[in-house]
Amino acid sequence: MPSAAHPSAARITLHPDFRRGTVDRRLFGSFVEHLGRAVYTGIYEPGHDAADSHGFRRDVADLIHELGVPMVRYPGGNFVSNYVWENAVGPVEQRKPFLDLAWRTVEPNLVGTDEFLQWAEREGVEPMMAVNLGTRGVDAAAALVEYCNGEAGTSWADLRIAHGRAEPYGVKLWCLGNEMDGPWQIGHKDAHEYGKLAAEAGKAMKLVDPSISLVVCGSSNMQMDTFGAWERTVLSYTYDLVDHISMHAYYEELGGDRASFLASGTAMDRFIDRVVASADAVGAERRSDKKITISFDEWNVWYNESRFGGEENLPIQRDAPRIIEDVYSGLDAVVVGDLMVTLLNHADRVPVACLAQLVNVIAPIMTEPGGEAWRQPTFHPFATTARLARGSALDVRVDAPTYTTPRHGDAPLVTAAATVDDDGTLALFLTNRSDQAVEVDLAHAGATLGLAEGWQMVADHEPAVEGPEHAAKVAEACWSGVDVASVVAPAQGGATRVRLAPESWTAFAGTLARG
Numbered sequence: 272m273p274s275a276a277h278p279s280a281a282r283i284t285l286h287p288d289f290r291r292g293t294v295d296r297r298l299f300g301s302f303v304e305h306l307g308r309a310v311y312t313g314i315y316e317p318g319h320d321a322a323d324s325h326g327f328r329r330d331v332a333d334l335i336h337e338l339g340v341p342m343v344r345y346p347g348g349n350f351v352s353n354y355v356w357e358n359a360v361g362p363v364e365q366r367k368p369f370l371d372l373a374w375r376t377v378e379p380n381l382v383g384t385d386e387f388l389q390w391a392e393r394e395g396v397e398p399m400m401a402v403n404l405g406t407r408g409v410d411a412a413a414a415l416v417e418y419c420n421g422e423a424g425t426s427w428a429d430l431r432i433a434h435g436r437a438e439p440y441g442v443k444l445w446c447l448g449n450e451m452d453g454p455w456q457i458g459h460k461d462a463h464e465y466g467k468l469a470a471e472a473g474k475a476m477k478l479v480d481p482s483i484s485l486v487v488c489g490s491s492n493m494q495m496d497t498f499g500a501w502e503r504t505v506l507s508y509t510y511d512l513v514d515h516i517s518m519h520a521y522y523e524e525l526g527g528d529r530a531s532f533l534a535s536g537t538a539m540d541r542f543i544d545r546v547v548a549s550a551d552a553v554g555a556e557r558r559s560d561k562k563i564t565i566s567f568d569e570w571n572v573w574y575n576e577s578r579f580g581g582e583e584n585l586p587i588q589r590d591a592p593r594i595i596e597d598v599y600s601g602l603d604a605v606v607v608g609d610l611m612v613t614l615l616n617h618a619d620r621v622p623v624a625c626l627a628q629l630v631n632v633i634a635p636i637m638t639e640p641g642g643e644a645w646r647q648p649t650f651h652p653f654a655t656t657a658r659l660a661r662g663s664a665l666d667v668r669v670d671a672p673t674y675t676t677p678r679h680g681d682a683p684l685v686t687a688a689a690t691v692d693d694d695g696t697l698a699l700f701l702t703n704r705s706d707q708a709v710e711v712d713l714a715h716a717g718a719t720l721g722l723a724e725g726w727q728m729v730a731d732h733e734p735a736v737e738g739p740e741h742a743a744k745v746a747e748a749c750w751s752g753v754d755v756a757s758v759v760a761p762a763q764g765g766a767t768r769v770r771l772a773p774e775s776w777t778a779f780a781g782t783l784a785r786g
């Protein structure tokens with residue numbers, strides 16, 4: 272637990288001219304995989320009272336809008352590495368179920384490419400598609416791009432038209448496989464095998480549609496033995512072709528090590544710096560002016576080691592089984608808010624990120640089949656950040672005491688990120704990882720600062736229990752508006768002092784203008 276020996280004020284310096292980069296809306300993306308109940312009884316449940324005429328749940332879509340997600344990655348995840356997309360297009364009654372080996376689940380193929388893309392279009396979210404580079408290759412990947420984006424007059428585009436969709440979908444962002452460095456991946460490859468395949472598949476996909484952007488797989492996490500060498504090798508094959516390299520990271524409290532868990536944002540920060548350094552090293556060697564950016568297309572709190580027994584131990588199941596439906600606490604939500612602080616602080620190199628996942632599977636939105644849909648505690652910091660963060664991420668200077676964690680070494684007790692819009696609208700996000708309240712001085716020399724509204728998530732100490740009542744109880748206890756007048760006061764030298772609750776994440780909306 273963070274030491275109580277550092278309740279003293281941290282200092283945070285803000286100026287509207289110190290800008291790190293534009294906040295790309297795709298930073299607030301999410302992810303729907305054919306896994307457990309993400310699709311079936313998640314976004315899609317024909318027969319449910321809230322189902323629309325296409326069988327998709329309106330109550331879930333409404334929560335997705337409230338969450339502020341502008342982009343959704345699909346269809347996997349590990350699932351994509353054994354997916355035969357052709358079997359899930361065309362007349363539904365002719366589609367056959369298949370055994371998905373990634374999650375050992377019988378996939379009924381009722382929702383496929385067309386159903387997902389049309390749902391995304393109706394809901395106004397951008398689709399981010401992944402192709403199977405596990406069991407399949409160049410041909411299937413290029414065919415899928417043609418099916419989605421091709422104009423009439425070629426076989427795959429004409430098949431889409433025959434299936435009732437005349438207009439191309441115009442999918443812009445494509446993942447070249449998923450976690451191909453992971454031995455658990457169906458069709459796992461070494462870096463050279465994958466790098467060559469990704470280069471050839473990507474080349475063919477771009478020949479079909481030169482307007483698309485490509486994400487090449489980076490490491491599945493920073494602990495992989497091949498981390499670093501993997502990035503270097505795959506980029507040596509794909510540097511000139513791809514736009515982004517992927518990062519995935521999940522965090523959990525292990526063995527009661529709350530201090531390290533609260534410092535997950537610091538671990539994410541170092542991970543991003545190392546991937547950026549690896550990509551830039553490849554660029555430097557090639558004397559290239561091009562910068563590869565990051566698609567952090569899976570991130571979240573996931574009790575993977577401590578609660579999930581591993582996919583290889585799952586029995587073969589059908590009918591949308593409950594798989595990795597983690598129930599989150601206020602503490603988890605504080606960590607999620609803090610991970611978003613890290614993402615905003617890398618807005619210059621991280622334009623795309625996906626909270627993994629969106630519904631039921633390690634998700635901010637939960638449903639009961641035939642029942643209600645509700646928000647997990649993690650929903651609140653995500654939705655608030657997506658709503659407030661606008662314009663440019665500032666280069667915020669944080670001078671804060673550090674504490675020592677068993678897993679991540681020294682980490683700051685206070686973290687901060689801020690954005691400003693052209694009209695001077697400010698969003699400020701602050702995490703206090705200490706178990707004591709701290710006072711933080713916001714120095715803003717040369718600028719006028721106003722804090723108008725605030726929202727706060729505090730960690731709880733209750734073990735998580737299942738169900739919507741629990742989520743409501745945690746939200747009631749941990750999530751609240753901030754009475755700004757009672758926590759903000761003038762400080763020396765024209766600074767503004769803010770009091771942050773113990774183990775908390777706080778967002779302020781206000782103004783920051785020159786002068």
Ligand code: AHR
Binds near residue numbers: 348450627
């Ligand atoms: O999000 C759950 C799984 O985590 C994804 O399928 C995989 O890509 C990652 O290991």
